Amino acid sequence: MSTLDVMLNPKAAAVVGVSTTNPFSPGNVIFRKLRFENQLDAFPINPKGGLVEGQKVYKSISEAPEGIDLVVISVAAKYVPSVMKECAERGIKAVIVVSGGFSETGEAGENLQNEIVEIANSNDMTMVGPNCIGVFVPRVLDTFFLPSERVARPREGNVAIISQSGGWLVERLEEYAARDLGIAAAISIGNAAQTRVDDFVEYFGNRDDISVIVAYIEGFPEGEGRDFVESASSVTVNKPLIVLKGGKSEAGHRATQSHTSSLAGSAEITSAAFKQYGILEAIDEDEVMAYSKAFSFKLQQMQGSRIGCLTVSGGHGVIAVDEGDHYGLEFPQFDKSQRDAMREVMTPSYRDISSFRNPCDLTGSASDIDYERVLDVMLKFDNIDSALLLLLPYAPGISLQIGARVANVAKRYQKTVVSYVPYLGKYEVIIRGFELNGIPVGDTIEEAVQMLNGIRKRSEFLQRMGKLRAEK
């Protein structure tokens, strides 16, 4: 069991820096979460002692009870070294420093930071931070010092997220919670003084319960960029690692304010390195969401780039093809025998107004059964590697059952199937029908196309590494 296992699943924790006068101080917010939400044995620490939430406040780590395996430190920067030393004396191996005032503030802070790294290293302690918002593991651990009523908590899932920006990470939690997608862990690494992005990438890479790793990275100190991509290479053959690189433009790079951050300097070189090592680079937050959502499902790989598109609105088909073309996805034309095969299974009275080209437009007159049957024919075609389903539930013939019905058809084939359903509360039954049956749903046409593009890019990498599953 590594210290990261201990850090992310502690038996008992102490929070240093709990106020007896301000219930909204970060330490108090963290203490309440650990104690009452996560139901941990949690101990508040303040040199003044007293009571917090009816519980005894210990005056120091040294006085605190036995069994603490994680300490969260939220005191002014200058007090952090002495708290760290006490932790070392008690043999504590996992520490999260949420306090700011270190290297991000200049030379004095940098010296303080070096001091705490030295304490951690020489005592075999694993430290996350400083200047971070901490660690979140659904139901288990939540050190985010933002009030619970301000930040939504996603359910448990198989996506791990690591971020150099706390604000960015919080927003992903909101997004996952709103979309009812699950995460396994969210790590705000702050200044990454000791534990770095690559440490977590490697750790999550070895955990079987995690299917996707997402990282937001603004920059690396000299040399660490190379460490990152190299350590990533042992992970990416087994699971997708998605990276959004902030500060790619010159102005954006200046905005990271980190003059030491450089991964060989240019966005092009970074992107090329990512690609070489099988890291899926997302161009923006939408792609982060599209990729992480897609890979959180157990998907078929894509043997090629050829898409069969099934729609009930011609305009949506046109837009999907334009967007797919942008990503290099192909929409092969169906020949007469293919068109006839699809036409034959369509309700006779609507056959003549439907189009069986690619995209195949069943029109607003189509019913669930038409959609199911035509897809069942299309997925047998040798000239497509995957299917893109555009599902507008406005037409009277489409029922809320369609998600589950169509997903059950898709299950019979070894082909990637991705759907688009407008993201509206009233279509939740359709979306869940798809997703609970293994078909990811894009909230926009573009997201569905980006999911296919991500799956294809990953399949290409696996192909290159000789790891693509053979088609059955």
Next chain:
Amino acid sequence: MSTLDVMLNPKAAAVVGVSTTNPFSPGNVIFRKLRFENQLDAFPINPKGGLVEGQKVYKSISEAPEGIDLVVISVAAKYVPSVMKECAERGIKAVIVVSGGFSETGEAGENLQNEIVEIANSNDMTMVGPNCIGVFVPRVLDTFFLPSERVARPREGNVAIISQSGGWLVERLEEYAARDLGIAAAISIGNAAQTRVDDFVEYFGNRDDISVIVAYIEGFPEGEGRDFVESASSVTVNKPLIVLKGGKSEAGHRATQSHTSSLAGSAEITSAAFKQYGILEAIDEDEVMAYSKAFSFKLQQMQGSRIGCLTVSGGHGVIAVDEGDHYGLEFPQFDKSQRDAMREVMTPSYRDISSFRNPCDLTGSASDIDYERVLDVMLKFDNIDSALLLLLPYAPGISLQIGARVANVAKRYQKTVVSYVPYLGKYEVIIRGFELNGIPVGDTIEEAVQMLNGIRKRSEFLQRMGKLRAEK
């Protein structure tokens, strides 16, 4: 008063093709909407007579009561010419043909279509369609033949939307309704056999209550593309015309299935023509939403491309700058006197952890008052043309009041101000605080940046035309 005025605001309407046996037939759906939602004098027509919804069914247009000024036709294609003739005889000037089975189905349909155009033209009738889902004007008129429980209706506003795809149009209504944005009218023009996109562009161009026109276009028959951009030029000097062109890729063009559609053939030439005539081309549906939302507000024009960015999360600032850079927006550096001026108004205890560069990061410790005061200083700077506000309401110091408070600061200046607030129900008070006070809110960072890009592109066109408002 033009016939389009009559069509979009009729006193009484007839629906030809109402079934006495199937209450869900398109004609019945339309009739119920006109009669019970729009409270129009609406008359159902069916040769068999009888009763529908307790109301007398007239056997033909000829037998129907006096005063009908709009007829909606929803019968099989082959019966449409004779119904059109009856309408002509009754002196009816506005007809919407929702029936399909015309030029979209081949030569026989094309002949039928020519026949109804001839009837309309020789009788001074204005016809929308055929093969369309009709016309929607909030509270006034709704001929969309989709059941009301399937399609949301946006509130009244100042955006007019014209679409060659019914499905695409329906999705915009959903989107506007979900976002509580208003529209003035939505037109599904179908085959555009007589009334074309350019007719509606010109008509909406002359209506003072309409501030923005949005069009989704897949293609034009020979010669009509030129007509379109030229007629647009008289409109675009007065109000923004936003166009999304479907079928720009070769595969997408094939998907439009329209072999006659061509605006000089290539996407590049189309885009260049759009730009020359001041048409704002959106690259995807997200940009359509960003542009139409932005221009539905009365905004300050942008004298240049220089943005001052104010954030409470460094990562969000970095991402906004990367995205702005992509669109050619600039984030000028603030000099020491500017940084000092902002620092001075910040709460003393948080001054030292804030960054007053551009983006200016007030951190998660900032309160409403800090945000207000720093913006008040920033908007006075000569080296920015607009402000981009990134507002993450996770931090305890940010209240739900902040939208209205900050918007009230922005009102004092002649500069474009656009905000980003995560689009979540719990932040509705903030979003409305901004929007009711004239500041458009992007639901993603990208949308906020796209809004600025759209405003800048339009300002550049007005500058070129000598129509940019001088800075006061």
